[in-house]
Amino acid sequence: MCNEILKIALDVPMDSLFDYSDGGMEVNVGQRVLVPFGNKSRIGVVVGKTSVSKIPLEKLKAIKSVYNDEPLIDEELFSIIKFASEYYQYPFGQALINILPSRLRQIKPAKTRYHYSYEITELGIENDAQSLPPRKVILKKIFYVLKEKRIQSESELGDVSKGWRGAIKTLIEFGFVKEVKQLPVLDISDSKESNFEPTLNLEQKNAIEQVVDNSGKFSPYLLYGITGSGKTEVYMQILKQVLSDNNHQALVLVPEINLTPQLESRFKSRLKHLPIVSLHSNLNESERLHNWVYAQSGKARIIIGTRLSVFAQLPKLKIIIVDEEHDGSYKQQEGMRYHARDIALLRAQQLKIPIIMGSATPSLETWYNTKIHKYALLTLCKRAVTQAALPNIRCLDISKTDIVDGMTSALTTAIQDRLNKGEQSMLFINRRGYSPVLLCRSCHWIASCKRCSCKLVVHLNRKILTCHHCGQEQRIIRQCPNCGDADLCPTGYGTQRIEDTLKKLFPAARVQRVDRDSTRGKDKLSDILSAVVSNKVDILVGTQMLAKGHDFPNLTLVGVIDTDSALFSPDFRASERLFSQLMQVSGRAGRAEKPGEVLIQTAFPEHNLFNALRNHDYANFAEVILKEREMTEFPPYSYLAMIRAEAINYDFVYNFLKYAHEIANLESKEVLTYDPVRPQIERIKGKERGYVLMQATQRRHLHQLLSTLIPKLRETKLGSKIRWNIDIDPQELG
Amino acid sequence: MNTLATNLLVITGEIVKLDDLRYTPAGIPLLSFVVLHVSMQTEADMQRKIELEMPVFAVGALALEAQKLEVSDVVKLTGFLTKRSLKSTQLVMHINKIEIN
Numbered sequence: 005m006c007n008e009i010l011k012i013a014l015d016v017p018m019d020s021l022f023d024y025s026d027g028g029m030e031v032n033v034g035q036r037v038l039v040p041f042g043n044k045s046r047i048g049v050v051v052g053k054t055s056v057s058k059i060p061l062e063k064l065k066a067i068k069s070v071y072n073d074e075p076l077i078d079e080e081l082f083s084i085i086k087f088a089s090e091y092y093q094y095p096f097g098q099a100l101i102n103i104l105p106s107r108l109r110q111i112k113p114a115k116t117r118y119h120y121s122y123e124i125t126e127l128g129i130e131n132d133a134q135s136l137p138p139r140k141v142i143l144k145k146i147f148y149v150l151k152e153k154r155i156q157s158e159s160e161l162g163d164v165s166k167g168w169r170g171a172i173k174t175l176i177e178f179g180f181v182k183e184v185k186q187l188p189v190l191d192i193s194d195s196k197e198s199n200f201e202p203t204l205n206l207e208q209k210n211a212i213e214q215v216v217d218n219s220g221k222f223s224p225y226l227l228y229g230i231t232g233s234g235k236t237e238v239y240m241q242i243l244k245q246v247l248s249d250n251n252h253q254a255l256v257l258v259p260e261i262n263l264t265p266q267l268e269s270r271f272k273s274r275l276k277h278l279p280i281v282s283l284h285s286n287l288n289e290s291e292r293l294h295n296w297v298y299a300q301s302g303k304a305r306i307i308i309g310t311r312l313s314v315f316a317q318l319p320k321l322k323i324i325i326v327d328e329e330h331d332g333s334y335k336q337q338e339g340m341r342y343h344a345r346d347i348a349l350l351r352a353q354q355l356k357i358p359i360i361m362g363s364a365t366p367s368l369e370t371w372y373n374t375k376i377h378k379y380a381l382l383t384l385c386k387r388a389v390t391q392a393a394l395p396n397i398r399c400l401d402i403s404k405t406d407i408v409d410g411m412t413s414a415l416t417t418a419i420q421d422r423l424n425k426g427e428q429s430m431l432f433i434n435r436r437g438y439s440p441v442l443l444c445r446s447c448h449w450i451a452s453c454k455r456c457s458c459k460l461v462v463h464l465n466r467k468i469l470t471c472h473h474c475g476q477e478q479r480i481i482r483q484c485p486n487c488g489d490a491d492l493c494p495t496g497y498g499t500q501r502i503e504d505t506l507k508k509l510f511p512a513a514r515v516q517r518v519d520r521d522s523t524r525g526k527d528k529l530s531d532i533l534s535a536v537v538s539n540k541v542d543i544l545v546g547t548q549m550l551a552k553g554h555d556f557p558n559l560t561l562v563g564v565i566d567t568d569s570a571l572f573s574p575d576f577r578a579s580e581r582l583f584s585q586l587m588q589v590s591g592r593a594g595r596a597e598k599p600g601e602v603l604i605q606t607a608f609p610e611h612n613l614f615n616a617l618r619n620h621d622y623a624n625f626a627e628v629i630l631k632e633r634e635m636t637e638f639p640p641y642s643y644l645a646m647i648r649a650e651a652i653n654y655d656f657v658y659n660f661l662k663y664a665h666e667i668a669n670l671e672s673k674e675v676l677t678y679d680p681v682r683p684q685i686e687r688i689k690g691k692e693r694g695y696v697l698m699q700a701t702q703r704r705h706l707h708q709l710l711s712t713l714i715p716k717l718r719e720t721k722l723g724s725k726i727r728w729n730i731d732i733d734p735q736e737l738g
Numbered sequence: 739m740n741t742l743a744t745n746l747l748v749i750t751g752e753i754v755k756l757d758d759l760r761y762t763p764a765g766i767p768l769l770s771f772v773v774l775h776v777s778m779q780t781e782a783d784m785q786r787k788i789e790l791e792m793p794v795f796a797v798g799a800l801a802l803e804a805q806k807l808e809v810s811d812v813v814k815l816t817g818f819l820t821k822r823s824l825k826s827t828q829l830v831m832h833i834n835k836i837e838i839n
Contacts, residue, residue, distance in 0.1 A: 442763060445823040462763055480764045490766050490797050 009057045010067065012039060012048040015101035015109070022048070022097075023057040027066030034076030038068040038111060047109055049077060049100055071113050075300045081317045084351055091707075093714050093730045094340035102339055103315035107293040114293055121184040122172055123155040128180030136178070146171040150181060159288070163526055202237060202388070211238050211382040215358055216245045219323065222353045224379040226329075226370055227362040230620065231591020234388030235362045236267070239325050240274050242360070247278055247305055252322040256308045257344055259331035260552060266530075267327070268308050275306065283309035283316055286526075311336060311344035314351070322357050324348045328552065329361035329370055330584055335735040343733055345370075364591060364622070365584030368633065371626050372640040387595075395562070395593040395600030397618045399609035407605075409505040410497040415563045415603050416509055422561045423513055423542055427598065430544040431502055432551070432589045433565035436519040437472075438464040438501045439494035444484035446491075451481070457687040462494045463521070464501075474689045502545045502565060510543065518546030551588040557596035562589055564604040571608060574684060575737045576638050583613055583625055590617070637699065639733070643706050645698045646737070647717070649728035654682075654692035660722040661696045664713065668698060671712055674705035683738030691727075697737070706732075745818040747831055749792060750839065751775035753811045759801060769801040770794065773813065793822075793830045803836055812839045 010031060011021040024039050031037060031050055039048045045068060057064060077100075085103065089096040107114045128151070133144045142165045149164050150156055161168040175181040204212070215225060229235045243254050258267055268282050281295040281304040298304040300317040307316055311334050326334075326345050334344040345361065352359035361370055361379070374381040387394065400412045410433075422429045439462045442451040451460040453471035460469040462480065470477045483490045494501070503517045516522075516532060523529040529549070535541050536556050544550060544559075570582040586604070594600020606614065616625035634641050647664050649657045661680035668677035678697045686693060700706040714730060717723060751773030759769050770793065777788050794815060796804040807813065817833035 446821070448824050464763060467763075467765065482762075482764045482766060490762050490764070491768055491795070492763055494763055 009054045009064065010037070010050050011052040011054055012037065012067075013051050013097035013100045014039070014041060014046050014048045015098050016041070016046075017095055017098060019095050021051055023054075023059055023064060024048075025061075025064045025066045027068075029067065029070050031067070031070050032076060034078060034082075036071040036074060036108065036114075038071075040065050040068060045111060047101065047111055048097075051082060051100075074108075074114055075297065075317075078317055078319060080319075080351075080354070081315070083354065084315065084347065087350060088340065088342055088347055092340050092342050092732050093710055099340045103312065105292040105296045106289050108296075114297075121155050121157045122150065122161065122175075122181050123184050124150045125180055125182050127178075128175070131178075131180060137174075140171070140174075142167045143171040143174055147175060147180065150175070155184070159526070202234075204234075204237065204241070205386055205388065207384045207386060208234055208238050208241075208388070211384065212241045212245070214380070214382060215242050215323075215360060219246050219358050220356070221358075222356045223358045224349060224352065224373075225358065225360045225382050226366055226374050226379045227360050227382045227384070228366055228374075228622075229362065229364060229382075229384030230387070230394065230622075231364045231588065232387045232389070232595045233364075233384035235327070235384065236270060237388060238384070239327070239360070239362070240271065242323070243271075243278075243306060243325075244275060246323045246358075247275075249322075251302065251320045253299070253302065253304070253318045253320040254306050254323045254325065255313065255316065255318060255321060255348070256306060256325045257314060257327065257334070257348060258308060258310060259328045259333045260310070266533075266554075271306060271308065278305040279303060280306040280308060283307060283313035285310065285312065311342075314342075314344040314347045321351070321355055324352050324357065324359040326359065326361045328363055330363045330365055330367040331552075332581070332735055335733075338729075341729070341731045341734075343735070346733070363584075365587045366622075366626075368580055368626060368630060369640040372630060389596055393594065393599055394620050395590055395602045397590055397602040397604065397620070399614050399618070400603055400605045401607070401609045402605050403607045409508075410502055410565055411505060411509075411563075412605055415605065418561055418563070418601065418603055419506075419510065419543060423510060425560075426558075427561070428536065428539070428542060428544065428556060428559040429561040429563065430546070430550060430556075430559055430589075430592055431506070431563045431565055432546065432548075433497060433499055433502055434547050434567065434585075435496075435498045436500070436521055436547055437461040437470070437498040438504075439496045439498055441495040442469060442480070443493045443495045444487060444489050445493050446489040447484060447487040449484050449486040451492075455687070455690045457685055461498065464494065464504075473685060497566060499545055499547060506543055506545060513542040514540065515543045515545065516541040518544060518550050520547070520549070522546075523549065548585060548589075550592065551585055554592060555595055556592060558598070559592055560594050560598045560600050562593040562600070562602045564589065564602070564606075566605060568606055568608065571611065571613070576633070576636070577735065577737075579613055580629055583617065583622075586613075586617055587620075587622065637701065642699050642701050643703045644732075644734055645706055645710060646695050646731045646734040647698075647728060648693065648695045648731060649726045650688075650691040650693045651726040652691065653725075654694065656722070656725040657692055657694040660717075660720070660726050660728065661694050663720060663722050664717055665696050667713055667716055668696070668709060672700075672705060672709040674702065675700040675709045685738070695738070746816070747819055748814065748816050749773070749775055749831070750777075750812065750814045751792065753807055753809050753813060754791065756804075756807060756809055759805050762797075766798055767801040767805075769796045769804045771796075771804065771807070773815065793828075795830060795832045796836070797832065800833060800836060804833075807836075807838075813837065814839060 008026050010024050010026055012024055014022055033050050035050050037048050037050055038045050085100045089099040133147055136143055145165055146168055227235055272280055281298050283295050299307045302319050326348050329345050336342050373379045400414050405412050419429045441459050442462050451469055453460055456471055456473045458473055461472055463470055467480050468477045469480055499517050499519045503515055506515045518532055539558055570578050590602040593602055649660050651657050658680055665677055676699045680694050680696050682694050753771055754774045755772040757770045759767055761767055773792050775790050778785055779788050814837040815833045816835040817831050819829050819831055822828045822830050
């Protein structure tokens with residue numbers, strides 16, 4: 005039984021597995037082990053066993069210990085990771101260890117720990133803060149919260165104050181509060197399912213039927229449904245039917261953490277009989293481990309999660325849903341740069357199960373695949389609420405009308421009109437802060453970041469200038485460092501400035517800003533969103549955070565402040581992204597009975613993008629863009645890979661990239677490798693950046709080249725002074 | 739640049755327009771107003787009538803002081819001239835002293 009040789013995956017940047025002897029312990033494939041590595045110990049996962057090793061037996065080190073009582077990682081997950089690591093040119097061990105929840109990466113047994121809540125006692129109710137030691141602000145704060153709410157969980161207390169633990173300890177000593185120990189449980193209510201069942205239209209019924217009839221084999225679908233056409237309802241009905249077997253599991257991928265709680269609560273209220281867990285990076289370590297283990301054990305039936313959950317171990321997986329499949333957040337931007345939708349497709353193919361990709365504005369890659377019949381197309385072109393018409397979209401030509409504080413008079417009139425009717429408006433501007441530029445009008449000096457090649461953004465409410473690339477902050481300078489003028493001029497518009505303008509124009513209206521700054525802190529966004537739904541907000545102004553998935557029945561006007569900058573972007577995907585963003589934003593208007601209106605301020609109202617938008621014609625827009633891509637041989641008509649590099653000195657970057665470029669040209673005639681170039685933002689955090697783009701009409705050629713190129717790049721000394729990475733199917737150029 | 743180069747303007751006039759106090763991004767108060775200057779001046783031994791409107795900027799403590807002024811107040815201002823902005827040819831006065839007549 006003993007002294008077998010174990011093949012172990014470790015989180016080290018090397019392509020190989022590591023051989024260890026089992027040291028007389030009984031070890032299974034898929035178990036976590038602790039191994040000596042150099043002069044440290046590391047966590048590894050046993051991937052296989054062998055009887056031969058290149059290392060002589062006497063030199064082979066033994067593992068230190070094995071973590072029993074933990075579920076094993078299964079063959080299916082190994083094979084997915086293996087494929088992903090080869091496809092994305094990333095070491096297998098690193099890929100495997102890094103998809104595990106952080107608790108499983110730590111050197112200790114992973115136990116889902118107890119959860120504690122704290123409840124106020126009779127004594128605590130009788131006493132007031134007077135009987136507590138004086139001058140303890142946190143203590144009193146916690147005490148008052150518990151007096152009011154009776155019982156609070158750890159995370160709730162954490163939201164009240166970071167120093168809650170000390171306060172609770174004192175309160176327990178006083179006998180004012182007691183600890184309540186709970187084993188984490190999946191909350192499933194007993195009732196079978198919700199009574200409310202909306203009537204489906206014919207398109208929805210057809211879509212559901214088609215998927216359910218074909219379950220049990222690999223069948224990819226694009227569920228192309230306009231905004232408000234009831235895609236979520238289709239998902240839920242499909243899940244209900246596919247999961248009617250008591251074992252089956254489903255994976256539902258969503259783009260943003262912010263969307264997860266919303267979808268989760270909708271699923272939970274409708275599919276009450278099915279245990280649902282979520283997996284995303286906003287969970288704390290133990291929640292994540294807990295949910296991961298539930299998924300792995302097969303107890304959780306529906307797993308809703310962001311991109312990382314595509315690597316969750318799901319032994320009974322029978323269907324995958326990828327909501328908003330076009331969304332950029334499915335692409336991982338560091339480490340192994342995988343695309344969760346593509347991994348999901350691969351998983352579905354290997355498991356021979358259906359996968360549904362839903363979107364109102366599918367990515368061109370996916371759209372193209374339906375055209376060549378690789379994916380089946382399911383169309384929903386009617387709004388689910390029958391009275392809800394598609395919003396009327398109009399462009400306001402800003403080259404012909406005056407703009408005051410970022411807004412045309414047509415837009416302000418439209419907002420006033422909604423205020424009179426008691427309806428809500430939403431303004432969309434994809435730039436947070438007060439203004440993107442601080443300009444000296446006397447000498448045209450502009451405040452720019454010292455570490456990045458970009459301008460500093462004015463955040464007037466906090467009186468700071470900040471760089472949105474490196475995060476550095478400084479107080480707003482008193483005078484121009486170049487000429488001394490004190491009257492510096494914030495130029496351009498951000499969410500805060502539009503918020504100010506709205507408050508000035510409509511002093512009685514309740515204005516709410518939604519951007520990364522206004523939604524810091526747990527539950528802040530969901531609080532805001534529920535305030536909107538319960539009509540406590542008249543005007544919303546925000547960034548793309550507002551664009552997705554939200555359902556505000558009383559919102560009838562959407563105003564787009566300024567999107568023209570996206571029309572000038574050098575990235576070939578910019579117009580595709582802008583279109584889908586505007587389509588999504590527009591979709592927020594008039595989702596219930598009231599008709600919606602969308603007003604877009606632009607200097608290019610005749611641009612074909614806006615024409616397609618006005619007609620709600622994604623298909624036509626996609627045709628035009630696909631033609632462009634075909635002519636320029638960009639995806640989906642070709643496959644891209646990108647080598648990015650950065651260093652303090654650009655010479656190091658250039659020399660490395662030049663070397664990569666030379667080898668690539670030498671090794672492959674089929675792959676077109678472009679010269680090293682600099683991205684739009686040349687320097688970030690003091691690092692000079694550059695990249696080489698590779699393009700091939702066949703994926704095979706690209707990967708053939710990479711398999712010889714990457715090892716050479718890992719070896720070269722030119723790489724020692726730089727940081728570099730490889731991005732397969734890059735979503736953003738630069 | 740010769741920092742001692744002379745740029746001194748002393749002018750009296752009546753306030754004809756007074757803007758609201760505003761603040762620079764760094765929080766320095768700033769007030770702009772316009773004075774109407776009317777006088778008789780001598781030029782080549784000839785008397786002539788002068789009438790002009792002068793845009794004026796007061797920054798910092800002077801802005802708070804100027805805020806107490808009202809339209810039709812007559813003031814004597816001491817300060818210097820500069821351009822309104824880089825590409826503008828219009829001159830504006832920035833002040834260091836206000837005296838109320």
